[in-house]
Amino acid sequence: MNNMIPPDAHAAIAERRKAIRRNPRDANAHALLGLALLKQVQIEEGASSLQRALELNPKLRGVHAVLANALFDLRRYEEAVPCYRTALRFQEAADLHQHLADSLLRLGRPDQAEPSARRAAELAPQDADVQLTLAAVLNVQGRAAEVDLVMAKVLAAAPEDTEERFKLGCLLYKGSRWKEALRCLEEVLAKAPEHIGALHHVALCHSELQHGEQAVWALKQALALAPADAGLRDELRSILQKFKYYEEAIALADDMLARDPVHAGALSTLLHCRFTLGHFEQALSAARRFLEVEPSPQNHSMLLFILSHCCNDAHELTREHFAFGERWEPALRERRRPHPNDRDPGRVLRVGLVSGDLYNHAVANFLAPTLTALKTSTQVEIYAYYNNAAEDNTTRALKNDFKAWRVIWGVDDDAAEQMIRDDAIDILIDLSGHSALNRLALFARKPAPVQATWMGYAGTTGLEAMDYILQDRFMVPGTRYVDQFSEKIVKLPLGAPFLPSPHSPPVNPLPALSNGYLTFGSFHRASKLGREVITLWSSLLHAIPNSRMLLGAQESAEDSVMVDWFAEEGIARERLLLRRRSGIQRYLAQHHEVDICLSPFPYSGSTTIGHAMWMGVPTLGTIGPTNPSQAVAPFMTHIGLHTFITPNPETYVKLGVLLSQDLAALSTIRSTMRERFLNSALGYPGIVGAGVELALRRMWQGWTRDQAPAPFEITMQALAEAGAMSEKQSS
Template sequence: MDDPRHVMAEAIAARQAGDLSASARWAARLAELLPAEPVVRQFQGEVLTELERLDEALAAFEQAVALAPAEAGMHRACAFLAVQCARPDTALVHLEAVAALGQETSDDLANRADALVALGRGQDAIEAYGALLRHRPDSVDALIALSSQLIQARRHAEAEPILRHALTLSPDDGGALTNLALVLLHRGEADEALALARRATERTTPHLAALLARAQAEHRLGHAVAAQNMVDAAERLAPEGNVYIADCAATTLTALGRVDEAILRLRRTLATPQRLPANILSSVTGKLLFCLQYVPDLPAAAMVAEARAWNRLAIGITPLAPAPRSWEPERRLRIGYVSGDFRQHACAFYIEPLLAHHDKSQVEVFCYSDVVVEDSHSQRMRASADHWRRTAGLTDAALAEAICADGIDILVDLAGHTSDNRLFAFAHRPAPIQVATLIGYSATTGVDAMDTLLGDPFLTPMGCEAEFTETVHRLPRIIAPFLPDARWPDPAPEPPERTVFASVADPARLDARTIALWARLLDAVPDSRILAKHNLFDDPEATELWRRRLGELAGRVDIEGIPGGWGRNMGFYGRVTAVLDSPLHSGNTTVLIPLWMGVPVISLPGPNAWQRAGASILSNAGLADLVARDDADYVAIAARLAADRGRQIDLRQSLRPRLRSSPVCDGPLVVGDIEAAYRGLWRQACRRQT
C-alpha cells in the first residue's frame, strides 16, 4: 500500500477514469511518501486544478517550485493559478522568476503587465506593455492595454497615437474606440468623443467601458437622460458595487436631481471589498463628498468624517525630503497655485484677478496647470504668473517633486475634491506650508497635509472650526476678488413690469425645501412667476422630468435652457425681477453675475460653508438686507422687493457701480489681504524653525 509506484499508478488510473477526488487522495498520499519530488507536487496540483480547488492547487505548485526553482513551467503554472485566486502579487513573483531564468516569452510578458495593472503599479505596467509591443508591435490588445494605463496616469496625449494605430489595425475595435473617446473627452472634444463611443456601444455586445464612456460624453453635451440610460445599461452588465459604474452614476444621477440614489450607490461601492487604484477610489470618494453637499441639514461632523475617509487613501505616501530654503521671515515668498481651472471656467472669475494683483516685490508666483487645452483665459493668467508649469501629464509624485524642486514656500490648492484634483500631490508634502481655499470646493479637504484653509467672516464665521480639519484663517473681507467678463452687456435700464423671480442654480440644488419656498413665494406675490434657466433644460427629456417633479407648481414655473451658452443669453437678466439663491447650496457666480447685470439676489445661508457663499457676496457688496434669517424672512424679503418698484429700478442702475466699488471686485484690496495671510503663515513657520 505504501509502495510509491503503486500509489502513483492508482492516482493516474483514477484520474484517467474521471474519478478526480480519488486521484487527489492518492496524490496526497504520494506527496507524503515522496516529499522531495517536484513532479509529484506538480501532478497533485494538476488534479486539484481539474477539481477547481484552486487555492490547494496553487499551494501544491508552490511546493513544486520550492523543490525545482529553475523550472519555468512550474512558475508559469503558479502564476496562472495565482491570477485565478485573485492574488496578482503572487502571480507577479512567479512571472518575474521566469524572466530571471531568461525564459520569458511574450505571453509571460503580457501576463506580467496584467499583474502589474491588478496591483495598481501603473508605471511599471506601462513599461511592461511597452516591452511587449517591441515583441508584438501590432498587437491591438497590447496597444489598448497600454493606452488604458496611460489614460489612468493622465498621459492622454501619449495614448492618442497608440489608439489611432490600433484603429488602423482594427477599425471597429470597441476598446480602441472607447479609449480614444476618453482621450477626446479629456481634451474637451465631446462631440467627436460621442461619435466614437456610439460606434463602440452599437456593437452586438457593447463593453461596460464603452457604455460608461458614452454616458460621460452624453453628460458633457447636456444629454442628462441619455447619459443615465447608458449608466443603466452598464449596470445590467456588471455586479453590484462596480466602482466605475458608481463613479459615473454619481454624476448622471446628481444632474437629474437623484442625489439620494447617487449617495446610496457610492456608499455601497465603497463598502464593497475590492483592490482598486488609489486614484479611482479618490474619484469615488470625491463624488460622495460632492453629493453630500446636497443633503439637507447635513451635520458638519458627517462631512468631516467622510473627508477623513479620503485621507486614509494617502496614508502610505511618504513625504518628500524638505528642499533647502532660507527661513528669513520678510523675504520674497514663492507661492504655488495648483489647479485644472486655469481656463474658461467659473473659478477663473476669481483666479484671474488673484494672479493679476499679486505684488511681485513680495511674492513670486508659480502656477501648476493641469489644463489640457489652453485658451485665452489661460494665456491671460499665464501672463500674470512668474512661472507656468504645464502638469497635465505628470503623476502626482512627479508633480510633487517638481513643486519641491521649485522651492515653493506656500502651496495653494484651488480644486479641493473636484474631479482630477491633485490632493495626492499635496500628500507628498512638497511645500512647508500647504493651504486649502473655498474657491473651487466649498468644504474641508480632510487631508492631513493641508495646514490652513482661507475663509472669511461669512463663509467661515466664528465657531465654525469644527467644520474643517484645516486651521481656519479668516481673511477680513472675502476669499477672492471677482473679475466680470468685459463682453457682458450693460444692465437693462429697468426691471420688467411683471414680477419674475429666477433660478439659475444647478437643478440638483432644487430640493423639496427650495420648491416649497417657491410655492410660498408665489402665493405671497400672486401675479408673479418663477423662471428656471439652466443648460440641463436644453435637453427636452430632462425638462419634462423636472416639470413632473414640480407637480402642481409647474403651471407657474417656466423652464428654459441656455442654447448657445450664456454668452448668447445675457439678455435673460433684463426679463427678471430678482434671482433666488438656493438654500440647499448657495451659488458663487450664480449670485455674482446677476448682481453685475443689475438683478438683486436673495440668499438664505445655512449651517455649512457651501450654504453661505451668497451671504458673503451680498454682505461684502453692502446688500446684507437681502440675506434672510430663515424661510419666512426669505419669502418676506422677496415679496417686499416685488412690491417696491422704486427699489427695483434703483438696484438695476446702482448694483454694478456698487459691486465695482466694493471688496467684491477690488482685486488689489482682497489680494493684499491674501498676501498678508501668506506672510503671517510664513512668519509663524519661521518662528518654529528657531
C-alpha cells in the same frame, strides 16, 4: 479545476510528479510536468515547473518559447521578455517576435518593440495578426501614416475578413482615431449586424465623439444579443450617465444592485444621478453605501460634497466633516517628516497651489486675476500642482503666471509630496476642498510647513493638517460659523476677485416695465435646487400671482423634475420659462428676461451671482445656519445690497413682494449695478492679491516663531500700511 481533468491527464501528471520525486534534479521530468500542466490550463504551476527545468538545464530546446507564452498568459511580461529573447536564439519564428513585441508594448516600450514587430511582419507577411501587432506598435508611437500603410496591406490580403476589419477598428479606436474606427466598424456591422464586439466598439467611438444617442443605441443592440454580459451592462450604465439619461441610468443601476448589492459602479451612478436631479436623500444613501464598498478619502469627500448641498443642521454638517480628518488623518500623520525650510521670516516665499480646476472652470476664473497681480510680486513665487489631465486655452494662459507648473494627475501621494518638498514649498494651498479632483490625503501628510485652503469649496476640510482657511470677511461675519471650521480663519477684505466676461452684452431696461409682471430667475445647477428650495420659491410665486420663474442652464431631465416639483406646489407649467444650458454669450443674454435672481440654499451660488450682478440683476437670497448658505452674502454686501439677504423664509417672501411693488427702484438698481460693482471692492481685483500676499507673510512669520496657527484679519488699513512700508523700503 482538477475535477474537470480527464483520468488519463491525471495519470500523466501523477507519473511526471513521481519521476521528479525519484530524481528532483531531472530537468526533463520537470519540463514534461510543466507541459502536462499547461495542457490542462494549470498555467501558474506549469510555468513554475518549466522555470525549474531551465534552472537545471538552460539549454533545453523549445522550453523557453513555451515558458515565455505561459508567462505572457499570466501577464508577467517583464519575465516573458528575456524568455522570448532566449527562445529566438534557438529558433527565429514570426510568432516569437510578435509575442516579444506584444510583451514590450504592454510594458510601455514601443521603441524596443518595433524591431521585433517589423521582423515578425517580414517573416509572416500574410498573417493579419502579425501585421496588426506592427500597426499597434506604430500606433502607440503616433505614426499614423505608417499605421495606415500596414492596415491597407492587411485589408488587401483579406478584404472580406470581418474579424480582421474588426481588429483594425479596435486598433483605430485605441489610437483615438474615432471617426476612422467608426467607419471601419460600421463596415463590419454591414456584413455581420450581430457582431457584438463591433456594436460595443461602435458605442465607444460614438461616446468619444459625443454622439450620446447613437452610443446608447449601439450598446442596447449589443446587450439585446448578449443579455447576460455584465460588461456590456456596465458600459451602458456608464454611457447613460455620461449623456444624462438619468432616469434610465438610475433604473439600470438599481437592476445591477439587485443582482450585486456591492456593485461599486452602480452605486457611483446612483449617487451621481440622484444628486444631479436633487434627490438628496437617495444620493446620500448611495454615497454612504459606496463609501462602505470602496472606502477612500476621495469617496468620503463625495459624500461630504452632497451633504453640504442639503444639510441645514450645522452640528451635523460640522461633525461629518470633522469625521473625515478623524478617519483618514491618523495613518497619514505617521508619514509626516520635518520641514528643513529656511526660517528667514522676510525672504521670498515659495507658495504652491494644488487644484484640479486650472482650466475653463469657476475656480480658474476667480484665480486668474490674483495670479496676474502676484506675478510681479517681490514677496512670493507661485508654483502650480495640477491634478487633472484636461487642458484648454485657460490652462495654457494660466501657465504663464506660475513660477513652475507641475502635473500631479496620476502621480501617487509619495511622489507628489516629494515634488513639493524638492521645490521647497513654504506654504501649500488647496483650491478644491471636498470637491472633485481634490488631493486632501496629500495635505494630511503635511508636505509643507504651512497649509491653507481657499475658494474651491464652501466649508471646512476637517483636517488638522490644514492650518488656515482664507475667507471673504462677509463670508464669516463676526464669530458666526467659526466653530464649523477645523482651520483657523483668515479674513480678507475681498475673498476672491470676479472678472465679468468680456462677452457680456449691455444691460437692458427692467423687463417688468414692458412685461407687466415680475420675472424671477435661477441659473444655478440643478443639484443645488433641492425640494425645499422649490417649496420656498413657490411661496414667492404664490405671493405674487402674475410673476414668472425662469430656470436657466438646465437639461431636459432636470427640467422634468423641476416642473413636477413646482406643479406639486401648485405652480402651473405656463409660469415657468425653461432655458437650456448654452454658451457664455447666450447664457448672459438670458438675463435680459430676468428682473430678480434667486439664490438656492443651503449651498448658495457665487459665479452665477457675479454674472447676474454684472448684467444688472440683483439676487434675492436666504442664508441659514451652515456656512455654505452664506456664499450669496459677500457679493450683495460688497455692492451695498445686503438688504436682499435674509435668514428668515417669511421675510424672504415679503422682500420679493415689496420689490415687485417698486419697479422704479428695481429699474434704478439695474441701471446702476455695474457702477456699484466698479466702485466696490469687487471692482479692484488687486485687493485680493495684496490681501493674500500679506496673509501669507503673516502665516509664515508665525511658523518661523513656532507659533500655533491662530485666526487673524487683513484689513484695508493693514493693506495701506503694508503698501506704505513697501514704498519706503523700495526708496
